[in-house]
Amino acid sequence: MPLPPSGPRSTLASLAVIAAICIGATGALAYTAGWLSPDRLTPTKLVDALAPPSGPVPGYRRNHAKGICFTGSFAANGNGTALSRARVFETGAHPALGRFNLGTPDPGAPDTTVRVRGLGLQITADDGAVWRAAMINAPVFPVSTPEAFYELLRVPASKAPNAMAAFVAAHPEFSAFGAWAKSPDWTASYAQEPYNSLDAFLFTDAAGAEQAVRWSFRPEAPPERITPEAFGKRGPASLEQEITDRVATAPQRWTLVLTVADPGDPTADPSRAWPEGRRSVEAGTLVVQRIEPEADGPCRDINFDPTILPDGIRVSDDPFPAARSAAYARSYDLRTAEAKDYPKRTSEAAR
Amino acid sequence: MTPGGKRFTGGQRLLHWSMAACIIAMFFIGVGMVSTVMPTYVPLLATHKTLGVAIFVLALVRLGVRARSGAPPLPADLPAPMRLAAHLSHYGLYGLMFALPLLGWAMLSAGAYPVVLYGGLRLPAILPQNPALHTLLWNAHYYLAFAFFALVLAHVAAALFHALIRRDGVFEAMAPLGSRTGGPSSR
Numbered sequence: 001m002p003l004p005p006s007g008p009r010s011t012l013a014s015l016a017v018i019a020a021i022c023i024g025a026t027g028a029l030a031y032t033a034g035w036l037s038p039d040r041l042t043p044t045k046l047v048d049a050l051a052p053p054s055g056p057v058p059g060y061r062r063n064h065a066k067g068i069c070f071t072g073s074f075a076a077n078g079n080g081t082a083l084s085r086a087r088v089f090e091t092g093a094h095p096a097l098g099r100f101n102l103g104t105p106d107p108g109a110p111d112t113t114v115r116v117r118g119l120g121l122q123i124t125a126d127d128g129a130v131w132r133a134a135m136i137n138a139p140v141f142p143v144s145t146p147e148a149f150y151e152l153l154r155v156p157a158s159k160a161p162n163a164m165a166a167f168v169a170a171h172p173e174f175s176a177f178g179a180w181a182k183s184p185d186w187t188a189s190y191a192q193e194p195y196n197s198l199d200a201f202l203f204t205d206a207a208g209a210e211q212a213v214r215w216s217f218r219p220e221a222p223p224e225r226i227t228p229e230a231f232g233k234r235g236p237a238s239l240e241q242e243i244t245d246r247v248a249t250a251p252q253r254w255t256l257v258l259t260v261a262d263p264g265d266p267t268a269d270p271s272r273a274w275p276e277g278r279r280s281v282e283a284g285t286l287v288v289q290r291i292e293p294e295a296d297g298p299c300r301d302i303n304f305d306p307t308i309l310p311d312g313i314r315v316s317d318d319p320f321p322a323a324r325s326a327a328y329a330r331s332y333d334l335r336t337a338e339a340k341d342y343p344k345r346t347s348e349a350a351r
Numbered sequence: 352m353t354p355g356g357k358r359f360t361g362g363q364r365l366l367h368w369s370m371a372a373c374i375i376a377m378f379f380i381g382v383g384m385v386s387t388v389m390p391t392y393v394p395l396l397a398t399h400k401t402l403g404v405a406i407f408v409l410a411l412v413r414l415g416v417r418a419r420s421g422a423p424p425l426p427a428d429l430p431a432p433m434r435l436a437a438h439l440s441h442y443g444l445y446g447l448m449f450a451l452p453l454l455g456w457a458m459l460s461a462g463a464y465p466v467v468l469y470g471g472l473r474l475p476a477i478l479p480q481n482p483a484l485h486t487l488l489w490n491a492h493y494y495l496a497f498a499f500f501a502l503v504l505a506h507v508a509a510a511l512f513h514a515l516i517r518r519d520g521v522f523e524a525m526a527p528l529g530s531r532t533g534g535p536s537s538r
Contacts, residue, residue, distance in 0.1 A: 006516050014515035018508050025504060033382035042386045128473060130465040146388050301480050302463055307393050311471040315393050323388035325396075332462060333489055336482035 041150055043330040046323070049153035050105050059342025060107045062331035064118050064134070067101030068240045069297025072251065072289040074123045080283030083211060083258055084203040086312030087125035089283055096123045096286060099299035100190040100243055103136060110236035112228055115181045117239075119195035119217060120304030121286070129310035132302075134324070135195035135217065141270035142177040146323035173271040185223075186231050190243045191252045191288075192223040199306065199318045200267040203258070212261035212316050214274065217254035217286055244291045254286040268317040295345045303332040357423035358524045366413045368527050373406050374448070378500050400455070401468040407452035414445070426519045440506060447499040451492065453477075458488035 006014060027036075034040045050056075050063045057065060073093040080089030088094050102109060103116030117137045124130050143149050148171050155163045168174050187193060195217040203213045231238075246252060260279040266272040294300050307315055307325040315321045335342070359367070377399065384395035425434055459466050460476035461484040467473050478484060514522035 005518055011516050014511070017515065018511045021511065022504050022508055025507075029378060029382060029500065032379045032386075034386035040386065041388050043388055044386075046388055301482060305464075307396075308465060308467075315390070317390075319390050322390045322392040326384075326388045326392045333486075336462065337486040337489075339482035339486075 041147055043326040046146070046150055046153075046327045047330045047334070049150055052105050053156070056105060056334075057107055058338040059335055059340070061101075061335060062327075063105050064101040064103050064120070065105050065107040066109055066114075067099045067107075067118075067120070067294055067299070068243065069097070069099050069292045069294050069299035070243075070247070070288045070290060071095075071097045071292070071298060072287045074256070074284055074286050076284035077282070079281050080256075080258060081206070083205055083213060083260065083281060083283075084312040085206045086131065086203075086310040087127045087129055088123050088131055088310055089312075090125075092126070093287075094123050094125055096121060097298045097302070098122060098288075099294070099297075099302075099304065100239070102239070110232075111234075111239045112232040112236070115186075117190060117193050117195075119190075119193075120299060120302070121195075121217075122302060122304065125310060130308055131310045131313065132304050132306065132308040133197060134304040134306050134328075135197050137193040137195060138177060138180055138198070139196060140176045140180070140273050141198045141320065142174050143171055144173050144269045144271045146319055149320075149323075173269070176271065176273070184227050185225050186228055187223045188226050188231050188234060188238065188242060189221065189224075189246065190239055191221045191246055192219050194218050195254070197306075198270040199320050200261060200270070200316045201309070201318075201321070202314050202316045204312050204314070212265070212267040213258050214261075215259065215283075216257050218257055220253040220255065220285075247288055247291045252288045254288075256283045256286060257281070258283050268319065270318060270320055293345070295342065301336070303328050305329065358526075359422065360416075360420050363413075363416055363420060364525055364527055366409060366416060367525055370406060370409050370413065370448070373402055373409070374499075374503065377402055377406065377451075378496065378503075381496055397467070397469055400459075400466060403452040403455050404468060404474070406448060410445070410448040410452075413448075423524045426517075426521065429519070429521075437509070440502060440509070443502050444499075444506060447495060447502065451496060451499060454488055454492040454495065458485060458492050461485040461488055 030036055034042055047062045048056075056062055061067075074088065074096045075093045076089050076091055078089070078091035080086075083089075099118075099120040101118045101120060102111065102114040103118055104114045115138075119135045120133070121135070122130060122132045143152055152167060152171075152174075155167050160166065168178065197215045200212045200214050202210050204210050235241075243252075258281045259274065260281070261267055261274060262278060265274045265278070292298065305325045305328045306321045309315070358364075380395050380399045380402070384392055384399060387395075425437060429437075456466060456474065457478050460478040461481050463476075463480040465473060466476070510522050510525070513519055
């Protein structure tokens with residue numbers, strides 16, 4: 001026999017239990033979502049902190065906003081298979097697309113105002129596996145942790161006197177990057193820059209052995225040093241014109257060098273270079289064959305998320321790729337929603 | 352009890368409760384991953400995609416099982432508005448079980464993201480890359496996920512209402528434990 005329906009007192013108690021469960025579940029979800037933790041470093045906060053004082057430029061990447069697309073290929077020589085089973089290291093030409101860019105949130109920033117130059121890259125292996133990377137020309141990253149990077153981004157907005165000096169004092173690791181940023185060794189070409197992963201990734205070989213690796217794309221074009229003053233005379237957007245003309249004359253090449261950590265090397269801290277003399281493997285050549293303006297180019301709507309990795313490469317204990325992935329996704333979500341603010345040229349012309 | 356003390360089959364109950372665990376986990380993984388920059392972001396995202404596909408496949412199985420095995424009838428004395436709410440909410444739950452994984456997959460496709468699950472399994476893109484589609488699907492995935500959470504809460508509240516207040520056997524029909532004849536309400 002079914003039990004009789006509950007009496008009024010126990011009905012009230014039961015309703016209270018049901019309400020408590022619903023409220024508790026909602027609270028747990030709110031807590032997990034960070035709505036009760038205003039101090040949590042979220043992708044939204046990190047991306048908002050990147051914005052220049054005048055606010056973000058809608059439709060563009062929230063950082064490395066100024067850039068130009070390229071297509072080409074990665075010609076693997078097979079040596080990389082000693083470190084990773086990823087198909088992209090097997091001998092052959094694998095299609096590549098990418099983006100040369102400047103480390104600025106302002107797509108209109110003059111070239112001379114930006115020290116950091118970057119390379120976004122996507123290589124697709126014949127099995128369809130995609131490897132994306134976003135690299136810069138600096139030899140080390142400015143800081144050790146995403147939290148410190150967020151602090152660094154907030155320094156310009158700080159009203160405290162000597163905020164930058166205080167930041168550097170609190171983050172001594174910044175000195176290596178700071179020294180590089182101040183050095184007068186500029187070049188006048190994207191083609192003459194090295195592009196470094198900075199972050200360490202774990203490479204897994206065919207036997208399953210894992211090693212921590214950082215990589216660099218080293219330019220075949222010899223760097224011709226130029227002072228910032230002399231570079232400034234070439235105009236505010238000379239880099240894009242220069243690379244367009246240069247690639248139209250001849251494909252440009254970079255050698256991919258994989259550097260393997262020794263035991264004890266700081267894999268979790270991209271602000272610290274590994275000592276010289278580490279085992280390195282030249283895995284192949286990036287060949288840039290064609291330059292295309294970003295507005296209609298194949299790189300425009302690609303998020304060069306450094307955690308998009310083929311089987312055979314995965315993230316290490318370096319905390320940055322995850323933080324970058326989370327922030328890049330936020331930037332991508334924002335700018336795709338603002339696509340009308342950065343119209344394609346062809347569709348403009350067609351209208 | 353429901354008429355004749357009829358319950359869902361063991362397979363149906365197993366599907367229901369394992370999917371319940373997966374779906375509830377997905378809400379927390381989803382809101383957690385989009386609000387963190389910690390290293391857990393990477394495995395959370397991979398888990399979210401993998402579990403999403405698992406839920407979609409389980410939902411397909413479940414629909415087939417439901418078509419074959421049916422469901423115990425609701426109590427005859429259940430008021431008409433509650434009966435209507437029960438039916439509509441179940442259409443909603445089934446619809447969202449299918450819709451959310453598909454929206455997530457389509458959203459990633461429209462964003463030109465490779466969809467890679469645990470174990471290296473790669474799913475093909477189901478849409479071409481397109482910023483407007485990406486935004487539309489992102490919004491749909493985000494807001495419908497909260498609607499799904501609210502619907503699951505309503506479902507839990509209704510189940511407890513049947514179990515604790517009406518005591519009409521509806522909860523026992525899907526309860527994970529208890530034998531066909533010896534359910535807690537048939538003492």
